[in-house]
Amino acid sequence: MFNTALFIVRLIYRQVDSIGVVFVLARLDNPIIHGYFHRLVGENGIKVLERMPEGEVTDEEVSRATGVLLNVVRRTLFILYEKRLASYRRVRDTDSGWLTYLWKLDLSPLPGLIEEERERLAANLEERMRFEEENIFYTCKNGCSRYVFESAAEMGFVCPDCGEPLTYQDNEDVLKAVQKRIEKLRPRV
Ligand SMILES: [Zn+2]
Numbered sequence: 508m509f510n511t512a513l514f515i516v517r518l519i520y521r522q523v524d525s526i527g528v529v530f531v532l533a534r535l536d537n538p539i540i541h542g543y544f545h546r547l548v549g550e551n552g553i554k555v556l557e558r559m560p561e562g563e564v565t566d567e568e569v570s571r572a573t574g575v576l577l578n579v580v581r582r583t584l585f586i587l588y589e590k591r592l593a594s595y596r597r598v599r600d601t602d603s604g605w606l607t608y609l610w611k612l613d614l615s616p617l618p619g620l621i622e623e624e625r626e627r628l629a630a631n632l633e634e635r636m637r638f639e640e641e642n643i644f645y646t647c648k649n650g651c652s653r654y655v656f657e658s659a660a661e662m663g664f665v666c667p668d669c670g671e672p673l674t675y676q677d678n679e680d681v682l683k684a685v686q687k688r689i690e691k692l693r694p695r696v
Contacts, residue, residue, distance in 0.1 A: 563609035
């Protein structure tokens with residue numbers, strides 16, 4: 508598994524404004540944060556985040572330090588740059604005239620980005636909640652699939668996969684579970 512310690516230190520170092528924020532952000536295994544970065548840069552990008560050396564580094568140094576392929580490192584850094592989570596400085600070598608990019612992580616926009624992510628997830632769940640509330644569901648005893656009334660009726664209330672009858676399914680538990688997840692994302696103050 509990844510060494511999250513470095514990442515934790517970084518975040519605590521940069522997020523000194525709120526103890527609560529520090530606690531939440533400090534855990535890359537927090538599902539919201541992990542989900543956000545997974546969507547953004549993928550698992551190899553997360554490796555880059557966790558293992559990237561402190562201070563200004565070239566992409567090649569990042570690749571060596573993280574064990575992630577150079578092209579993946581470059582892609583990750585540019586995605587982070589677009590989100591203002593990384594910055595670079597160009598330096599020209601006086602002898603060769605070559606340009607070197609020195610990269611640095613800047614996780615200060617992260618609290619805002621995580622808030623957006625939290626809101627996005629909660630909105631998705633609310634939509635799911637409405638769908639659950641507005642529909643009646645049918646399923647077979649083998650649990651092959653779940654159908655809304657209209658679809659179940661079209662299939663003559665017979666499961667297309669196993670041929671068993673489709674019967675009414677109480678979705679109270681599903682509603683409760685979705686509600687719980689929304690409350691976790693949006694704690695009532
Ligand atoms: Zn079935």
